[in-house]
Amino acid sequence: MKPAHPARRTVCAALGLACAAALPFVAAGRVLAAAPALQPGADPLDSSRWDDMRRAFFADAPVVFDDRIAVTAPFSAEDPLNVPVAIDATALGAVREVLVFADFNPIVKALRVEPLAAPAAFGLRLKLQQSSPVRAAARTADGTWHLGGAWVRTSGGGCTLPSLGSGSAEWQQRLNEVGARLWPGVGHGDRLRLRIVHPMDTGLAPGIPAFHIETLEIADGAGRVLVRAEAFEPVSENPVFSFDLPAGIGAAGPLRIRGRDNNGNLIDAEVRP
Amino acid sequence: MHTPLRSARRPRLLASFAATAFALAALNAQAKGVSDDDIVNDATITTQVVTHGLGTKGQRYSPLDQVNIETVKNLVPVWSFSFGGEKQRGQQSQPLIHDGKMYVTASYSRIFALDATTGQKLWKYEHRLPDGIMPCCDVINRGAALYDDLVIFGTLDAQLVALNKDTGKVVWRQKIEDYKAGYSFTAAPQIVKGMVITGNSGGEFGIVGRVDARDAKTGKLIWTRPTVEGHMGYTYDAEGKPVDNGISGTTNATWPGDLWKTGGAAPWQAAYYDPDVDLIYIGTGNPAPWNSWLRPGDNLYSSSTIAIDPDTGKIVWHYQSTPHDGWDFDGVNEFISFEYNDPATGKLVKAGGKADRNGFFFVNDRTDGKLLNAFPFVNRIDWAKGIDLKTGRPIYDEEKRPGNPFAEGVGEDKKGKVVFNAPSFLGGKNQMPMAFSPKTGYFYVPANEWGMDIWNEPISYKRGAAYLGAGFTIKPLHEDFIGAMRAVDPVSGKIVWEVKNNAPLWGGVMTTGGDLVFYGTPEGYLKAIDARNGKELWQFQTGSGVIAPPVTWEQDGEQYVAVVSGWGGAVPLWGGDVAKRVNMLEQGGSVWVFKLHKS
Numbered sequence: 001m002k003p004a005h006p007a008r009r010t011v012c013a014a015l016g017l018a019c020a021a022a023l024p025f026v027a028a029g030r031v032l033a034a035a036p037a038l039q040p041g042a043d044p045l046d047s048s049r050w051d052d053m054r055r056a057f058f059a060d061a062p063v064v065f066d067d068r069i070a071v072t073a074p075f076s077a078e079d080p081l082n083v084p085v086a087i088d089a090t091a092l093g094a095v096r097e098v099l100v101f102a103d104f105n106p107i108v109k110a111l112r113v114e115p116l117a118a119p120a121a122f123g124l125r126l127k128l129q130q131s132s133p134v135r136a137a138a139r140t141a142d143g144t145w146h147l148g149g150a151w152v153r154t155s156g157g158g159c160t161l162p163s164l165g166s167g168s169a170e171w172q173q174r175l176n177e178v179g180a181r182l183w184p185g186v187g188h189g190d191r192l193r194l195r196i197v198h199p200m201d202t203g204l205a206p207g208i209p210a211f212h213i214e215t216l217e218i219a220d221g222a223g224r225v226l227v228r229a230e231a232f233e234p235v236s237e238n239p240v241f242s243f244d245l246p247a248g249i250g251a252a253g254p255l256r257i258r259g260r261d262n263n264g265n266l267i268d269a270e271v272r273p
Numbered sequence: 274m275h276t277p278l279r280s281a282r283r284p285r286l287l288a289s290f291a292a293t294a295f296a297l298a299a300l301n302a303q304a305k306g307v308s309d310d311d312i313v314n315d316a317t318i319t320t321q322v323v324t325h326g327l328g329t330k331g332q333r334y335s336p337l338d339q340v341n342i343e344t345v346k347n348l349v350p351v352w353s354f355s356f357g358g359e360k361q362r363g364q365q366s367q368p369l370i371h372d373g374k375m376y377v378t379a380s381y382s383r384i385f386a387l388d389a390t391t392g393q394k395l396w397k398y399e400h401r402l403p404d405g406i407m408p409c410c411d412v413i414n415r416g417a418a419l420y421d422d423l424v425i426f427g428t429l430d431a432q433l434v435a436l437n438k439d440t441g442k443v444v445w446r447q448k449i450e451d452y453k454a455g456y457s458f459t460a461a462p463q464i465v466k467g468m469v470i471t472g473n474s475g476g477e478f479g480i481v482g483r484v485d486a487r488d489a490k491t492g493k494l495i496w497t498r499p500t501v502e503g504h505m506g507y508t509y510d511a512e513g514k515p516v517d518n519g520i521s522g523t524t525n526a527t528w529p530g531d532l533w534k535t536g537g538a539a540p541w542q543a544a545y546y547d548p549d550v551d552l553i554y555i556g557t558g559n560p561a562p563w564n565s566w567l568r569p570g571d572n573l574y575s576s577s578t579i580a581i582d583p584d585t586g587k588i589v590w591h592y593q594s595t596p597h598d599g600w601d602f603d604g605v606n607e608f609i610s611f612e613y614n615d616p617a618t619g620k621l622v623k624a625g626g627k628a629d630r631n632g633f634f635f636v637n638d639r640t641d642g643k644l645l646n647a648f649p650f651v652n653r654i655d656w657a658k659g660i661d662l663k664t665g666r667p668i669y670d671e672e673k674r675p676g677n678p679f680a681e682g683v684g685e686d687k688k689g690k691v692v693f694n695a696p697s698f699l700g701g702k703n704q705m706p707m708a709f710s711p712k713t714g715y716f717y718v719p720a721n722e723w724g725m726d727i728w729n730e731p732i733s734y735k736r737g738a739a740y741l742g743a744g745f746t747i748k749p750l751h752e753d754f755i756g757a758m759r760a761v762d763p764v765s766g767k768i769v770w771e772v773k774n775n776a777p778l779w780g781g782v783m784t785t786g787g788d789l790v791f792y793g794t795p796e797g798y799l800k801a802i803d804a805r806n807g808k809e810l811w812q813f814q815t816g817s818g819v820i821a822p823p824v825t826w827e828q829d830g831e832q833y834v835a836v837v838s839g840w841g842g843a844v845p846l847w848g849g850d851v852a853k854r855v856n857m858l859e860q861g862g863s864v865w866v867f868k869l870h871k872s
Contacts, residue, residue, distance in 0.1 A: 263443060
């Protein structure tokens with residue numbers, strides 16, 4: 001299974017947001033469905049960093065590997081600067097927050113999403129420094145973390161390279177510009193796809209400080225916050241996010257996208273249905 | 274498939290929550306905010322340095338005397354911290370100290386929080402700069418301001434960033450102006466009555482100088498005051514909408530045509546504040562362009578000291594030290610509040626002192642700006658024969674103004690007559706702040722002796738491009754020195770003592786109750802001098818040139834001294850023939866901290 005077929009991604013780049021609806025959240029199963037019966041505590045992805053990850057993110061909280069949280073990512077990412085990942089945790093019911101991280105990235109944590117009034121399904125693109133498990137951990141109301149994930153093979157170097165944008169003046173003119181569109185009837189309701197102009201520098205490339213989007217909020221026309229997200233350095237340059245929102249969410253007026261980067265530059269955009 | 278992990282340990286969760294909550298409460302109690310009282314009393318609270326200038330008056334005097342003329346020989350380094358990276362350019366920051374922590378800015382718009390006793394790094398914020406920034410004089414920064422739980426500093430792309438002082442996370446950020454039009458920011462902000470006061474930089478690009486007051490907690494504008502005559506000042510209502518607050522001066526009174534629209538006069542240094550007379554003092558830069566033939570008139574409020582009422586944002590008085598400047602004599606240097614007894618009447622005078630770029634030391638009444646005294650603090654001044662104490666105006670030598678490039682017979686290259694003038698455009702004193710000791714009554718002035726060849730050329734304004742209309746080259750006046758640390762008596766107008774320095778002095782000065790004067794040299798030394806007689810008592814080699822002002826504070830019964838080291842700034846970029854005296858100096862980027870050795 002190749003959820004993010006190279007050819008398809010080329011088409012996406014050419015058509016921009018118009019192809020957003022065409023990029024599906026393919027049901028997970030490549031790794032987890034094939035996973036053997038587990039020993040308690042054993043990592044189905046068999047990562048030597050798992051113990052570190054558990055300590056860093058979950059401490060003493062209960063953790064389960066759970067195939068109800070689907071992580072879809074390419075088997076092999078030919079562009080380590082833009083690895084598309086889709087997460088669907090809706091099968092778990094109410095989810096408080098979802099963490100996305102990659103065990104072998106120099107900066108492990110990529111995204112934290114709180115689906116406050118939205119289905120727990122979203123997509124992002126991230127940078128991978130080397131082949132790594134890409135995991136999503138969803139915390140349910142009882143405090144339990146449910147883990148899904150997939151190995152992504154890559155040639156690497158994604159996090160320590162200067163952003164492409166840092167070589168051009170474009171980001172300086174268009175910083176935090178948002179392109180977005182709401183796709184009714186896609187995913188678990190309506191799907192919001194958005195792209196923000198931002199270099200998302202990791203701070204690991206020589207001479208370029210960390211510069212990344214920190215917070216993102218999506219609110220409906222009545223001002224109710226639907227999704228709150230916290231982004232970290234590994235999210236791709238000019239990040240593209242998808243968020244599944246309740247069906248008919250655009251009826252109450254334009255959606256509002258607000259956020260901020262770690263330098264305090266504001267993001268503020270409206271999406272008219 | 275659900276595979277619980279460590280479920281047997283769940284009871285520990287509660288215990289660990291409780292422990293965390295307790296630790297957080299302890300942390301909150303520990304992290305003190307900086308109050309208005311802390312700020313206005315900073316000059317006398319010896320356990321902190323929370324303002325630029327060791328007090329908002331900017332005297333740079335500390336009453337501490339544990340380190341003194343007897344004990345200074347035992348001053349040894351405690352720690353040193355490297356700013357790291359490949360960004361070792363000029364370091365001009367004055368550190369701030371509060372609650373056992375040091376806040377110090379570095380080149381390329383970086384700021385660090387360090388443990389003040391160990392030098393351990395607590396956090397760093399590195400501002401992402403666009404490629405198109407246009408600082409005239411190196412990628413420096415002169416320091417931060419502290420207020421409540423915020424540490425606030427300006428960036429080279431003309432932004433103001435407020436960070437939580439305990440976490441280093443951005444709390445608010447405001448744009449001062451558009452860097453693409455030539456604006457930048459390098460000064461330390463100053464806190465006055467809960468407002469953060471800033472100027473701007475970019476006088477070489479035809480920007481419009483301006484002083485802004487913002488709510489320090491939110492960054493919202495309260496008032497803004499242009500420093501070029503003709504521009505409207507504003508206050509801001511609750512929605513942030515500008516409300517007219519009167520034009521600065523009278524349009525076209527001292528500027529011809531449209532020249533005031535790109536008039537420069539950038540107040541690119543820190544503002545100072547005297548709570549006693551409740552006035553903000555800030556100096557303004559050169560008028561733009563440098564070519565003075567294009568702008569007949571005094572060109573207010575360029576090259577001036579201006580006093581602003583913090584409550585109204587209006588100019589209360591101004592004193593222009595170089596009317597119709599033609600030599601790049603910015604009037605930005607600090608106007609330091611001090612008192613003296615008038616020798617004739619014995620009356621206490623509320624004065625202010627300023628060592629100007631133009632080579633004269635000015636003493637003004639700080640309540641109304643009236644000129645009280647003016648005398649040279651450098652050996653040679655060509656452009657003026659003196660300052661008329663009655664009119665307050667310079668007595669120009671018109672032969673020393675660069676020739677008119679538009680005059681008949683100039684020739685096709687339109688290059689006006691070249692003149693030699695002292696001081697040079699880098700000034701008898703530049704950005705490095707002087708100090709005043711209420712104990713000796715002297716100002717300690719880091720002076721430089723140099724001249725320049727200067728000529729004028731035609732120029733027209735182009736947004737974001739250099740706007741000079743002049744050419745120049747600097748020449749030292751003496752073989753054995755350019756820099757001279759001078760003790761200046763503001764009442765008698767006499768230079769009491771001097772310590773010569775081969776390279777130009779570019780760091781600031783601090784003086785203490787221990788009768789010491791501390792300053793750094795481009796050659797890398799931090800020096801301690803006897804404040805009374807100029808005797809050199811102590812020095813330490815910091816490994817790179819010092820172009821930043823030292824500070825001192827007391828912690829756990831011990832007096833600490835700190836200075837930032839890192840060669841750069843305007844001299845190596847603009848230094849002409851001076852380059853020979855400085856081109857062997859190596860770059861760096863570190864902060865050094867000293868205290869007395871206990872045997």
